Amino acid sequence: MPVAWPEKDDEELLALIQHGSQEAFSVLVQRHTERFYRLAYRYLQSKETAEDVVQDAFVKLWEDPGKWQAERNNKFTTWFYRVVVNLCLDWQKKKKPLELGDQELSIADDRDTPDSAMIHAQEQKILEKEIAALPERQRTALNLCFDEGLSNHEAAEVMGLKLKALQSLVMRAKTTLKERLKNYL
Amino acid sequence: MATHPKEKIDEMLDARRIQPASPDLAQRIILKAQMIPQIQVFSLARWIKQTFAELHLPNPAYVLAGTLMMGFVVGLNVPADTVTDNADAVQALSFVDPDEGLL
Numbered sequence: 001m002p003v004a005w006p007e008k009d010d011e012e013l014l015a016l017i018q019h020g021s022q023e024a025f026s027v028l029v030q031r032h033t034e035r036f037y038r039l040a041y042r043y044l045q046s047k048e049t050a051e052d053v054v055q056d057a058f059v060k061l062w063e064d065p066g067k068w069q070a071e072r073n074n075k076f077t078t079w080f081y082r083v084v085v086n087l088c089l090d091w092q093k094k095k096k097p098l099e100l101g102d103q104e105l106s107i108a109d110d111r112d113t114p115d116s117a118m119i120h121a122q123e124q125k126i127l128e129k130e131i132a133a134l135p136e137r138q139r140t141a142l143n144l145c146f147d148e149g150l151s152n153h154e155a156a157e158v159m160g161l162k163l164k165a166l167q168s169l170v171m172r173a174k175t176t177l178k179e180r181l182k183n184y185l
Numbered sequence: 186m187a188t189h190p191k192e193k194i195d196e197m198l199d200a201r202r203i204q205p206a207s208p209d210l211a212q213r214i215i216l217k218a219q220m221i222p223q224i225q226v227f228s229l230a231r232w233i234k235q236t237f238a239e240l241h242l243p244n245p246a247y248v249l250a251g252t253l254m255m256g257f258v259v260g261l262n263v264p265a266d267t268v269t270d271n272a273d274a275v276q277a278l279s280f281v282d283p284d285e286g287l288l
Contacts, residue, residue, distance in 0.1 A: 020223055026215045033211040038203050047204045054206075055214045062218040066228075120200075127197050146198045178194050 010076035018065045029058055032077065035147075036084050042143045043088035045128055053087045081150070081158040085140055123184055130180045134173055141169035 005027045008016075016024035033054060040050035057080065061068065068079055131139060137159070144155035145166070156166040207213075237247065 022215075022219060025218060029214050029218075030211045033214065034206060037206040037210065041203045041206075042201065047206065051206060051210055054210070055217060058214045059218050059221060062223065063221055064224045066224075123197065124200075124202060127201070142198070146201065174192075174194055174198075178192075181194070181197075
């Protein structure tokens, strides 16, 4: 009987990957690449770097799938969010502080008029710069909480915090951003 | 009930734009992984766990298997030259009154 790969949950796939199943790995990668790329992009603001980080995370998982242990980590995604966040932070520590060039201006929404697109792009550029300047934990809380694929409870679990503590970090981050961006708000 | 308008900062955070990933990113990851061998670390605990998981045994089977293994371990650790000696029993009897005998 053929294996119904899409019906298998992440934890089942990981058990198969631990036995060397490339098919299970392919299904897991195709299922989650986009979501982890989005997270990495929020940190790194570079398509190439975000893709490299996600690739690195998945390849490491393939190399040593025993790193994920079902009894310690209830959910694969919660654990893997942590892996990707750590890789992004490592990358940022190794590299120079984030410098946003003209490239970001080109990702403005096509539906905007040229003027409003320019304003949006400029606002976004400044917002990203200020987010990059936030303390590490506040930045992580913000990036996780504004990821549409993650609930606040899951975000708190990824950071190993209580929900209240996470909300407090987000609140502090937003207060700092509001202060720094008051000319634009 | 009036709802608070969404703050501008929330709108800006929601609207953070993300450059889409390359359409072939997942495929690239899969191809890269195919070229890399998996690290095979033998762990006795993991092997036992996997064996039991594959056999789908009920919980009492784990208890029985554990007890048997403990029995083997204890049995194998008893020195081979251990012999029962009546000397201890004789010494103990010397404290007992002659009319009490063995209980």
